[in-house]
Amino acid sequence: xxxxxxxxxxxxxxxxxxxxxxxxxxxxxxxxxxxxxxxxxxxxxxxxxxxxxxxxxxxxxxxxxxxxxxxxxxxxxxxxxxxxxxxxxxxxxxxxxxxxxxxxxxxxxxxxxxxxxxxxxxxxxxxxxxxxxxxxxxxxxxxxxxxxxxxxxxxxxxxxxxxxxxxxxxxxxxxxxxxxxxxxxxxxxxxxxxxxxxxxxxxxxxxxxxxxxxxxxxxxxxxxxxxxxxxxxxxxxxxxxxxxxxxxxxxxxxxxxxxxxxxxxxxxxxxxxxxxxxxxxxxxxxxxxxxxxxxxxxxxxxxxxxxxxxxxxxxxxxxxxxxxxxxxxxxxxxxxxxxxxxxxxxxxxxxxxxxxxxxxxxxxxxxxxxxxxxxxxxxxxxxxxxxxxxxxxxxxxxxxxxxxxxxxxxxxxxxxxxxxxxxxxxxxxxxxxxxxxxxxxxxxxxxxxxxxxxxxxxxxxxxxxxxxxxxxxxxxxxxxxxxxxxxxxxxxxxxxxxxxxxxxxxxxxxxxxxxxxxxxxxxxxxxxxxxxxxxxxxxxxxxxxxxxxxxxxxxxxxxxxxxxxxxxxxxxxxxxxxxxxxxxxxxxxxxxxxxxxxxxxxxxxxxxxxxxxxxxxxxxxxxxxxxxxxxxxxxxxxxxxxxxxxxxxxxxxxxxxxxxxxxxx
Ligand code: SF4
Numbered sequence: 001x002x003x004x005x006x007x008x009x010x011x012x013x014x015x016x017x018x019x020x021x022x023x024x025x026x027x028x029x030x031x032x033x034x035x036x037x038x039x040x041x042x043x044x045x046x047x048x049x050x051x052x053x054x055x056x057x058x059x060x061x062x063x064x065x066x067x068x069x070x071x072x073x074x075x076x077x078x079x080x081x082x083x084x085x086x087x088x089x090x091x092x093x094x095x096x097x098x099x100x101x102x103x104x105x106x107x108x109x110x111x112x113x114x115x116x117x118x119x120x121x122x123x124x125x126x127x128x129x130x131x132x133x134x135x136x137x138x139x140x141x142x143x144x145x146x147x148x149x150x151x152x153x154x155x156x157x158x159x160x161x162x163x164x165x166x167x168x169x170x171x172x173x174x175x176x177x178x179x180x181x182x183x184x185x186x187x188x189x190x191x192x193x194x195x196x197x198x199x200x201x202x203x204x205x206x207x208x209x210x211x212x213x214x215x216x217x218x219x220x221x222x223x224x225x226x227x228x229x230x231x232x233x234x235x236x237x238x239x240x241x242x243x244x245x246x247x248x249x250x251x252x253x254x255x256x257x258x259x260x261x262x263x264x265x266x267x268x269x270x271x272x273x274x275x276x277x278x279x280x281x282x283x284x285x286x287x288x289x290x291x292x293x294x295x296x297x298x299x300x301x302x303x304x305x306x307x308x309x310x311x312x313x314x315x316x317x318x319x320x321x322x323x324x325x326x327x328x329x330x331x332x333x334x335x336x337x338x339x340x341x342x343x344x345x346x347x348x349x350x351x352x353x354x355x356x357x358x359x360x361x362x363x364x365x366x367x368x369x370x371x372x373x374x375x376x377x378x379x380x381x382x383x384x385x386x387x388x389x390x391x392x393x394x395x396x397x398x399x400x401x402x403x404x405x406x407x408x409x410x411x412x413x414x415x416x417x418x419x420x421x422x423x424x425x426x427x428x429x430x431x432x433x434x435x436x437x438x439x440x441x442x443x444x445x446x447x448x449x450x451x452x453x454x455x456x457x458x459x460x461x462x463x464x465x466x467x468x469x470x471x472x473x474x475x476x477x478x479x480x481x482x483x484x485x486x487x488x489x490x491x492x493x494x495x496x497x498x499x500x501x502x503x504x505x506x507x508x509x510x511x512x513x514x515x516x517x518x519x520x521x522x523x524x525x526x527x528x529x530x531x532x533x534x535x536x537x538x539x540x541x542x543x544x545x546x547x548x549x550x551x552x553x554x555x556x557x558x559x560x561x562x563x564x565x566x567x568x569x570x571x572x573x574x575x576x577x578x579x580x581x582x583x584x585x586x587x588x589x590x591x592x593x594x595x596x597x598x599x600x601x602x603x604x605x606x607x608x609x610x611x612x613x614x615x616x617x618x619x620x621x622x623x624x625x626x627x628x629x630x631x632x633x634x635x636x637x638x639x640x641x642x643x644x645x646x647x648x649x650x651x652x653x654x655x656x657x658x659x660x661x662x663x664x665x
Contacts, residue, residue, distance in 0.1 A: 013095040050106030061289035063245035069118035104133020108340035110356030141180030169372035170196035171229035204475035206376040208412035243338035245296035246357035262367030268307035270320035276604035318569025332470030346432035349447035377482025381419025383490040391427035392636035396495035400513030403438035413443040426538035447471040494651035497634040527644035531600040534618030535568025546641035553657040558647030566593035
């Protein structure tokens with residue numbers, strides 16, 4: 001529905017403030033309290049509300065938005081209890097929801113927006129929004145604004161609609177004015193609106209700008225700059241069993257059961273996220289819904305004939321982002337998929353970011369999407385990482401130093417410099433994978449000979465000269481709104497991100513970086529090495545390096561600790577078998593799990609079961625509740641493996657397990 005030209009609050013409808021004080025939220029939900037902006041400051045409001053809190057994984061087993069809404073904010077747990085009971089938001093009569101900074105961090109799940117919208121919320125208020133979450137609000141027709149405009153609305157003022165969108169690019173303005181992405185697409189099809197024309201003069205461009213310029217309709221040799229609005233051709237994309245059912249639902253709702261999609265061979269479905277859900281006791285009540293999601297993905301794949309990466313005999317071919325970089329993504333590509341870690345594909349010198357189900361449904365239907373050219377930030381890497389330090393430590397450092405002060409926010413992170421050549425393709429993939437934790441738009445690594453060799457090895461049919469021709473490199477003099485930052489890799493030390501104290505206003509967040517040596521003596525219960533971030537071949541090499549050293553010293557995994565290693569794809573598993581890793585892992589008491597997402601999303605072996613458990617994990621997110629109720633520290637594969645044998649969070653040092661030799665006199 002199109003929003004009115006002047007926005008008023010509706011008499012009888014309410015405003016919900018998500019305060020740091022949980023009791024105030026409880027009283028608002030109970031109907032005992034109504035607040036205004038005059039009663040609070042922005043500092044009183046919850047920051048960094050992540051989408052896992054708004055709609056935890058188990059809530060997303062409902063693919064119909066009206067069902068999701070009934071469990072809105074089910075992941076907001078205080079002292080072990082749900083703050084929002086079932087139907088609390090749905091029955092609360094709220095049309096505005098208010099929080100602090102960076103609303104909607106975390107996964108790209110559009111369900112978070114749907115849960116609010118189908119509960120009656122039409123305006124979201126925050127000091128800032130995570131980029132994918134903001135796009136999801138816009139695509140769903142939910143207005144976003146700040147606390148000052150809310151103050152005016154609560155004073156009874158009518159606020160012109162323009163004030164809700166005037167800072168957006170022209171395309172986004174059109175989407176807001178039409179009431180969402182599908183209404184805009186239909187208005188365009190009916191030729192009711194004109195597309196805004198952007199004519200940017202010749203200028204030096206960043207890598208992301210070059211890829212978007214090349215893919216823009218009417219492209220040719222055009223130039224673009226941040227803020228330009230483009231209609232962009234998409235080279236490929238994918239969805240997985242957690243999201244495909246919604247994509248199908250929206251396509252059927254908008255275009256009928258006989259909908260068609262463009263260029264099916266460029267797109268794919270994966271079965272990876274829920275493949276081991278039946279091994280998690282908490283998930284057992286949802287197995288019927290999970291099975292339904294699988295069935296709906298199968299019917300979508302048959303209907304559309306997109307590429308099929310379904311499980312065979314219960315074994316997944318791998319995590320979508322790992323398989324996609326192996327077999328789908330080439331230098332110079334523009335890739336869109338329904339998952340926030342789609343950005344991982346940037347390691348192949350591609351531009352890739354995650355989108356919600358609405359945007360994905362729209363782009364596979366038409367073959368095109370709409371994009372605002374993002375700003376960029378450039379990291380020039382020099383030197384070598386020291387022994388015992390990995391790309392994960394570098395990324396935890398960047399999260400602390402650049403993402404925490406929001407320098408990376410909404411920008412494309414460009415990785416260049418001579419230090420790139422010292423990082424394998426798998427290590428580069430760790431950097432691009434965690435761009436979404438930086439609330440960045442994406443990340444892209446400059447291509448070199450290793451890029452082309454790696455892609456060609458996995459896709460021998462590709463003409464290498466074509467790969468080289470499609471690769472992009474920033475122009476000399478390209479402008480970086482986020483600045484150019486030189487990082488000396490030799491200065492990086494083993495890092496963790498600690499779990500914070502969410503019950504007392506310190507969010508669990510990947511930006512909670514600290515040196516391992518600074519972390520207090522933390523005993524662990526679970527060590528987990530897996531996920532798209534840390535399920536690659538080089539991660540296996542790191543785990544194996546530590547496990548072999550420990551096993552050779554006669555050690556097993558520490559008493560009371562479980563150490564699980566989960567491979568990212570079939571090809572990673574094959575590598576482990578061919579190189580004898582499985583025997584070493586078995587000898588030292590490590591449990592190896594077949595490809596898939598698993599514990600990372602709370603749907604597989606390795607999740608914590610009690611809130612007093614501590615996990616050290618090589619995954620990308622430490623949001624409370626995502627991987628079970630316990631406290632989760634993020635760390636590198638080396639730190640995870642070393643900690644599994646010491647029983648405490650410990651940085652790896654070569655030779656650390658060697659027995660002391662008896663002294664001779
Ligand atoms: S491994 Fe985790 S972060 Fe990666 S795609 Fe799967 S659920 Fe998402």
